[in-house]
Amino acid sequence: xxxxxxxxxAGAAAFLxxxxxxxxxxxxxxxxxxxxxxxxxxVIRQRKRKMKIEQLLLLLTRIAIPIVLALxxxxxxxxxxxxxxxxxxxxxxxxxxxxxxxxPAAQTSLPGGTVMEQARQDMQTMLGxxxxxxxxxxxxxxxSPRKLLDQxxxxxxxxxxxxxxxxxxxxPLSANDAFQAATSALKDAPNAAREVVIVSDFQExxxxxxxxxxxxxxxxxxxxxxxxxxxxxxxxxxxxxxxxSIASADISALVAxxxxxxxxxxxxxxxxxxPWQDVAVHLEADGAxxxxxxxxxxxxxxxxxxxxxxxxKVGDHSLSVRLEGDSFTDDNAFHSxxxxxxxxxxxxxDGNPGKEPLSGATDFLEIALTPHTSAAATLKDLIRTKKxxxxxxxxxxxxxxxxxxxxxxxxxxxxxxxxxxxxxxxxGGLLVFSGPECDLDWYNREFYRKGEGPYPSxxxxxxxxxxxxxxxxxxxxxxxxxxxxxxxxxxxxxxxxAEFRHWFEFTPQGDQTQRIFNLDRNVPLMVExxxxxxxxxxxxxxxxxxxSNLPLQPFFVPLMQRLTTYLATEGSAPAWQIVGSNIRLPLxxxxxxxxxxxxxxxxxxxxxxxxxxxxxxxxxxxxxxxxGIFQLQKTGTEKTMLLAFNVDGSESDLKALPVADIQxxxxxxxxxxxxxxxAYQALDRTRRHGSELWQxxxxxxxxxxxxxxxxxxxxxxx
Numbered sequence: 047x048x049x050x051x052x053x054x055x056a057g058a059a060a061f062l063x064x065x066x067x068x069x070x071x072x073x074x075x076x077x078x079x080x081x082x083x084x085x086x087x088x089v090i091r092q093r094k095r096k097m098k099i100e101q102l103l104l105l106l107t108r109i110a111i112p113i114v115l116a117l118x119x120x121x122x123x124x125x126x127x128x129x130x131x132x133x134x135x136x137x138x139x140x141x142x143x144x145x146x147x148x149x150p151a152a153q154t155s156l157p158g159g160t161v162m163e164q165a166r167q168d169m170q171t172m173l174g175x176x177x178x179x180x181x182x183x184x185x186x187x188x189x190s191p192r193k194l195l196d197q198x199x200x201x202x203x204x205x206x207x208x209x210x211x212x213x214x215x216x217x218p219l220s221a222n223d224a225f226q227a228a229t230s231a232l233k234d235a236p237n238a239a240r241e242v243v244i245v246s247d248f249q250e251x252x253x254x255x256x257x258x259x260x261x262x263x264x265x266x267x268x269x270x271x272x273x274x275x276x277x278x279x280x281x282x283x284x285x286x287x288x289x290x291s292i293a294s295a296d297i298s299a300l301v302a303x304x305x306x307x308x309x310x311x312x313x314x315x316x317x318x319x320x321p322w323q324d325v326a327v328h329l330e331a332d333g334a335x336x337x338x339x340x341x342x343x344x345x346x347x348x349x350x351x352x353x354x355x356x357x358x359k360v361g362d363h364s365l366s367v368r369l370e371g372d373s374f375t376d377d378n379a380f381h382s383x384x385x386x387x388x389x390x391x392x393x394x395x396d397g398n399p400g401k402e403p404l405s406g407a408t409d410f411l412e413i414a415l416t417p418h419t420s421a422a423a424t425l426k427d428l429i430r431t432k433k434x435x436x437x438x439x440x441x442x443x444x445x446x447x448x449x450x451x452x453x454x455x456x457x458x459x460x461x462x463x464x465x466x467x468x469x470x471x472x473x474g475g476l477l478v479f480s481g482p483e484c485d486l487d488w489y490n491r492e493f494y495r496k497g498e499g500p501y502p503s504x505x506x507x508x509x510x511x512x513x514x515x516x517x518x519x520x521x522x523x524x525x526x527x528x529x530x531x532x533x534x535x536x537x538x539x540x541x542x543x544a545e546f547r548h549w550f551e552f553t554p555q556g557d558q559t560q561r562i563f564n565l566d567r568n569v570p571l572m573v574e575x576x577x578x579x580x581x582x583x584x585x586x587x588x589x590x591x592x593x594s595n596l597p598l599q600p601f602f603v604p605l606m607q608r609l610t611t612y613l614a615t616e617g618s619a620p621a622w623q624i625v626g627s628n629i630r631l632p633l634x635x636x637x638x639x640x641x642x643x644x645x646x647x648x649x650x651x652x653x654x655x656x657x658x659x660x661x662x663x664x665x666x667x668x669x670x671x672x673x674g675i676f677q678l679q680k681t682g683t684e685k686t687m688l689l690a691f692n693v694d695g696s697e698s699d700l701k702a703l704p705v706a707d708i709q710x711x712x713x714x715x716x717x718x719x720x721x722x723x724x725a726y727q728a729l730d731r732t733r734r735h736g737s738e739l740w741q742x743x744x745x746x747x748x749x750x751x752x753x754x755x756x757x758x759x760x761x762x763x764x
Contacts, residue, residue, distance in 0.1 A: 053120075055116055055117070055120045056116070057112065057115065057116035057119065058112060058113045058116035058117070059112075060112035060113075060115075060116070061108075061109040061110070061112050061113050063112070064105060064108035064109055064112075065105065065109055097761075100757065100760065100761050101761070103757060104754065104757050104758065104761065107750055107753055107754045107757065108754060110750055111747065111750050111751065111754065114743055114746055114747045114750060115747055117743050118743040118744050118747060122743070134177050134178065134179035134180045134237050134239065135176065135177070135180050135181075135237050135239035135240065135241055136180065136181045136182075136183075136198060136232070136235030136236060136237040136239065136240050136241070137172070137173070137176060137180060137181070137182045137183075137241045137242075137243065138182075138183050138184075138185065138198075138228050138231050138232055138235070138240070138241070138242045138243075138275075139169060139172075139182070139183070139184045139185070139242075139243050139245055140185045140187045140191075140224050140225070140227075140228050140242065140243070140244045140245065140246075141165065141169070141184050141185065141186055141187060141194075141209075141245050141246075142165075142187050142188055142219050142244075142245060142246035142247060143162065143186045143187065143188040143212060143213075143215075143216050144187075144188035144189070144216050144217065144218055144219050144249070144252070144626075144697055145188070145215055145216070145217070145376065145377070145625065145693045145694065145697040145698075146161075146247055146249045146284075146697045146698075146700055147160065147161045147162040147165065147188075147246075147247055147282075148160050148161070148162060148215070148374075148376060149161050149247070149284040149286040149289075149374060149700050150284060150285055150286050150374075151163065151164035151282065151283070151284060151285070152283040152284055152285040161247050161282050161283070161284050164282050165245050165282045166206065166209050166210070168245070168280070168282065168723045168726075169184075169205070169206070169209065169245060170206045171723060171727075172243065172726070172730075173202045173203075173205055173206070174202070175727065175730065176202060179200065179237070180200065180202070180237065181198040181199060181200050181235065181236050181237060182198060182199060182200075182202055182205050183195060183197070183198040183199070183231045183235075184205060184208075184209065185224055185227045185228050185231060186212060186216070187219050187220070187221075187224035187227075187246070188215075188216025188217060188218070188219055188626060189216035189217035189218070189220075189624075189626030189627070189669070190216075190217075190220075190223070190626070190669075191220065191223050191224040191226075191227035192227070193227070193231065194208050194209065194212065195208065197234060198231070198234060198235060198236065200236075213671040213672065215376075215625050215626065215671040215672055215673075215693070216625070216626035216669070216671075217624050217625065217626035217627070217694045217697070218251065218252055218694050218696055218697055219246065219249070219252040221252065221253065221256060221262065221264070221265075222262055222263060222264040222265075223264065224264070225262065225264030225265045225267070225268050226264040226267070228242055228264075228268055229264065229267050229268045229271065232268070232271060232275060238273050239273070239276075240271070240273060240274075240275035240276070241275060241276045241277075241278070242268065242275050242276070242277045242278070243277075243278045243280050243726075244277075244278070244279050244280060245280045245282060246279075246280075246281065246282070247281070247282055247283060247284055247700075247702055248279075248281050248702055248703045248708050249697070249699075249700065249701070249702060249703070250699070250701045250702060250703045251696045251697070251699055251701075253703045253707070253708070253711070254703060254707075256711055257703060257707035257708070257710060257711055262711075262715070265277075265715050266715070269715055269716060269717070276718070276733055277712075277715065277716070277717035277718070278717060278718045278719070278720060278726065278729065279708055279711065279712045279717055279718070279719045279720070280719075280720050280721075280726055281702075281705070281708060281719075281720070281721040283702060283721065284700055284702065286374060286700055287318055287319065288317075288318030288319070288320055288372060289317045289318055289372055289374050289377070289698060289699075289700055290314065290315070290316055290317070290318075290322060290325065290343070290369060290371050290372045290374075290378065291314070291315050291317065291377040291378065291695065291698035292312060292313070292314055292315075292367065292369060292377065292378065292379065292380045292695070293313045293314065293315035293348065293695045293698065294312075294313045294534075294695055295310060295311065295312045295313070295367060295380040295382070296310070296311045296531055296532045296534070296535060296538065297309070297310055297365070297382055297384070297532070297621065298310070298311075298532065298604065299384075299428075299607065299608075299611065300384075300385070300528070300529075300608065300611045300612060300615060300621055301384075301385045301386075301387055301390060301428060301611040301614065301615055302356075302357065302384055302385070302386050302387075302428060303386070303387065303388070303389070303426050303427065303428035304357070304358055304359070304360060304386060304388070304426070305356050305357075305358050305426070306356060306425070306426065306428060307354045307355070307356045308354065308355055308356065308357075308365070308384060309352060309353070309354050310329070310352070310353045310354070310355070310365060310367065310382075311350060311351075311352050311535060311537070312327070312350065312351045312352070312353070312367050312380065313348055313349075313350050313535075314327065314341060314343065314348060314349050314350075314351065314369060315343075315348045315695075315698065315699075316343035316344065316345065316346060316347050316348065317346065317698060317699045317700065317701070318345065318346070319345045319346065320345060321342070321343065321344055321345055321347075322342060322343040322371055323342045324340045324341075324342060325340065325341050325342070325343065325369055325370065325371045326338055326339075326340055326369065326370045326371070327339045327340065327341055327351055327367060327368070327369045327370075328367065328368045328369070328370075329353045329355065329365075329366075329367055330364075330365070330366040330367070330368060331355055331357070331363060331364065331365055331366075332363055332364055333364065333675075336355065337353070339351050339353075350535075351367075353367065357384065357386045359386065360386050360387060360388060361385075361386060362383055362384075362385055362386075362686075362687060362688040363383070363384045363385075363386060363688070364381060364382070364383060364384075364675045364688055364690065365381075365382050365383075365384050366379060366380065366381045366382070366675070367379065367380050368380075376673065376693060377693045377695075377697070377698045379673065379674075379692075380622075380692055381622060381673065381674060381675055381690035381691065381692055382621045382622045382690050383620075383621050383622065383675075383688045383689065383690045384621070385615060387428065389427075389428060389429070389430045390428050390429045390430065390448055390449070390610070390611065390614050391430055391432070391446055391447050391448050391449075392415060392429050392430070392431050392432070392447065392448065392449045392450075392451060392610055392614075393431075393432050393434070393443060393444065393447040393449070393450045393451070394408040394411060394412060394431055394432065394433040394434070394451050394453070395408075395434060395436055395439065395450065395451065395452045395453070395455055396408040396433060396434070396435055396436065396453060396454075397436045397452065397453060397454040397455035397456055397481065397483050397484075398453075398454040398481060398482075398483050399435055400590075404590065404591070405590070406590065407453035407454035407479070407481055407483075407588065407589055407590055408433055408451065408453045408589060408590075409590060410589055410590050410591070410597035410602070411431075411451060411453065411479075411589045411597075411606060412431055412433060414597070414602055414603045414606040414607065415427075415429045415431050415606060415607060415610060416429055416430070416431055417603055428607075428611075429607065429610060429611075432447070436455055436456075439462060441461065441465070444465055444466070444469055447469075447474065448474060448475065448613075448614040449474065449475040449476070449477065449610050449613045449614050450466060450469065450474065450475070450476050450477070451476075451477045451478075451479070451589075451610070452476070452477070452478045452479065453479040453481065453588070453589040453590075454479065454480070454481025454482065454483045454484060454588060454589070454590075455478075455481075455483070455484065456483045456484060456485050456488075457485045457488040457489075457492070458492075458493075463492060463493070466500065467499065467500050467577075469580070470500050470577045470578055470580040470581070470582055471577060471578025471579060471580060472578065472579060472580065473578070473579040473580045473632065474580045474613075475580055475581055475582075475583075475610070475612075475613025475614055476500060476577075476580070476581075476582040476583070476613070477582075477583050477585070477609060477610065477613060478501065478582065478583070478584045478585065479585045479587070479588055479589040480549070480550045480584075480585060480586055480587055480588060480593075481588045481589075481592070481593075482548075482588075482592070482593075484550075486505050486507065486508070486550075489501060489505055490504055490505055497555060497556065497558065500575075500577045500582045501575075501582065501584060502552075502554070502558075502559045502573045502574060502575035502582050502583070502584045503552040503553060503554045503555070503559055503570070503573045503575075503584060504552070504553045504554075504555055505550050505551065505552060505553070506551040506552070506553045507550075507551050508548065508549070508550055508551070509548070509549055509550075509551050509567070509569070510547060510548045510549075511546070511547050511548075517545035517546055517547055517594075518545070518546040518547075518549065518565045518566060518567050519542050519543075519544065519545060519546070519565065519566050520541045520542055520544055520563050520564070520565060520566070520571060521563070521564040521565060521566045522541065522542050523564075525562075525563075527560070527562045527574070528612055528620065528621070529562065529605075529608045529609050529612040530562055530563065530608075532604065532608060533601065533605070538601065538604065539599065539600060539601025539604065539605070540599075540601070541563070541601060543599055544594060544595060544596045544599050545594060545595050546565060546571075546587055546593065546594040546596070547593055547594060548587065548588075548592075548593035548594070549565065549569070549571070549586040549587050549593065549594075550586040550587075551569055551586075552569065552570045552573055552584065552586055554570065554573055558575055558576070559573050559574065559575050560573065560574045560575070561573055561574075562574055562583065565586075569586070570586065571585065571586050571587065572584065572585050572586070579632050579662065580613075581613055583609060583613065621690065622690035622691065622692055623670070623689070623690070623691050623692075624691070624692065624693070624694050625670055625671065625672065625673050625691050625692065625693050625694070626669055626670070626671070626694075627669065627670065627691075628666060628667050628668060628669050628670060629644070629654075629665070629666065629667040629670065629676070629678065629689060630664055630665075630666045630667075631664060631665050631666075631678075631687075632662060632663070632664050633656050633663045633664055633665060634663065635663050637656055637663055637680075638656055638657075638658055638663045639655065639656060640655070640656045640665075640680060640681070641653055641654070641655050641656075641680075641681040642654045642655070642656070642665050642678055642679065642680050642681065643678070643679050643681060644667055644676060644677070644678050645676065645677040645678075645679075646672065646674070646676055647672065647673075647674030647675055647676065648672075652667075653681075654666070654667055654678075665678075670691045672691070673691050673692050673693050674690075674691060675688060675689070675690055676688070676689040676690075676691065677689075705719075705721060718733075
């Protein structure tokens with residue numbers, strides 16, 4: 047037995063009051079003998095015995111009332127759980143530090159405080175309630191889960207200090223990865239008693255699938271650890287019901303020539319229930335505002351705006367779009383970097399030159415990559431192509447090229463395969479189209495080489511759609527590849543209109559190969575693999591119209607140009623990245639040890655130093671925690687590289703998972719749930735000390751009072 051308010055036990059001494067009163071009022075008996083006394087002797091004896099019992103019961107009741115009242119106020123609890131080691135415990139907090147935690151909190155003692163600030167405040171109280179000798183560790187769960195501290199600490203006041211330096215700007219919460227990180231942290235816990243608290247706003251976008259029954263193996267593993275940890279879901283809510291955001295933005299070209307118009311298509315989303323009228327949307331280039339458009343949004347509606355702009359100077363340029371209107375501004379902007387170049391050199395290796403126009407393996411490609419030159423237009427093409435016949439290929443053909451495109455090449459001879467392999471490893475891009483001339487055995491044996499060669503996939507064989515069956519088509523889904531994002535909007539082109547009669551059956555092995563597009567026959571159309579510092583993309587069909595009508599589609603030109611510019615710029619910074627990721631850029635071996643200055647959008651700077659990993663040299667930053675345009679400059683030079691970071695669009699829908707669904711997840715995994723700090727503290731006291739007994743004691747007190755009144759009335763009636 048233990049007491050939460052032990053000092054109030056002193057009130058039990060009040061039992062002396064009824065005892066003293068009883069003793070002072072006890073009457074002295076005077077015996078008077080009279081003649082008929084013997085006739086009443088037995089009746090008096092029985093009556094006297096009954097009165098003594100009733101008086102004793104009344105005295106005991108009155109003594110018990112102050113004692114029970116004192117016990118009730120002292121709040122006794124069972125202490126049987128102390129034998130399990132809950133005197134000191136190891137606490138692991140899974141703290142959601144995603145972007146949505148920056149929303150205003152629903153319940154906070156901090157004026158204008160955010161959900162993250164309230165979570166930090168509640169966590170400080172939780173840590174303060176831990177018994178002496180307890181340890182704590184925090185898993186920051188937004189984006190890629192990571193530990194706040196190198197190892198768990200018993201200096202609990204260190205945790206709030208470290209948390210104050212962590213901004214809530216990571217990507218969406220990955221619950222399963224976070225539980226796996228918590229499991230790893232618990233393995234190093236110094237105490238037998240273990241507790242895990244998940245502190246989050248439980249954004250519906252992150253938790254809805256889990257509430258609907260999706261597997262959560264990370265939590266299953268965590269709950270099966272021995273000794274079994276106490277798991278609690280702790281919700282910190284937001285009261286922000288209205289929010290506007292830039293849900294997505296697509297750029298027509300990743301790289302552009304001077305004065306070449308660039309299209310920017312922006313999708314604006316209203317996540318609330320109220321309509322918005324005349325919302326201002328600004329287009330900015332290199333920090334200067336160019337023009338403004340206005341848009342109206344229905345409740346939970348969206349609108350699409352298109353802008354165009356042309357840069358007249360070679361180099362990196364920033365292109366941003368920003369909206370005004372709501373109070374939650376961090377997701378009201380989209381930033382991108384556009385590389386403006388004089389030209390981009392592409393080598394076309396034709397494995398099957400045609401005698402008729404557009405019959406060669408690379409004829410359609412040449413037109414798609416240089417449309418203005420092919421049409422004798424005055425506009426300048428960014429890409430400059432050099433087409434060669436495979437049979438006339440020379441050693442110096444690869445010089446000054448940035449991308450090589452092979453189309454229907456039977457096999458490479460002599461030094462060509464090693465030259466192309468080295469070209470890709472040094473940072474070049476390779477795009478390989480299939481065709482009837484391709485020697486499948488050579489591709490698998492020499493070009494794929496069990497995953498060691500540049501080719502991305504093993505080829506199972508050639509497949510075809512019979513003349514009496516429907517042709518294969520591109521499977522329409524949400525594309526995530528940088529070169530394919532533009533086609534998520536139907537205005538970028540109807541990819542499903544392309545028909546395929548023949549194709550190679552790729553069978554990607556391992557996780558090195560990424561699918562870009564799939565056919566509706568459950569086979570990939572395009573696969574990609576990183577090889578050294580460069581990348582290789584393989585296409586399962588031909589680049590001409592022999593196996594499909596893909597080259598005849600209007601989207602073939604932007605598709606080929608985006609694939610080519612993507613491969614050409616793989617060694618440089620991407621157009622933009624998600625907040626929560628870091629900067630990692632490959633460098634030349636001679637730049638090992640070089641220092642760089644990184645300047646954030648607010649003007650703050652930090653110094654980065656290049657490092658070596660294996661044979662690669664790179665410069666890497668800590669995770670970026672705010673959106674905007676960053677500048678990276680090598681110390682001692684004037685060359686500056688621009689980098690853009692944006693928040694994840696899925697984080698802008700701040701709708702929280704209903705409490706009943708959170709409780710359902712908790713019950714399914716034998717965990718507890720609390721949505722206020724007092725509720726968590728009550729739950730924690732019960733688990734740490736045992737069950738509180740003041741409720742049954744209060745009922746007992748009421749019963750004693752009722753019994754005392756009845757007994758008093760009975761005695762008074764005599």
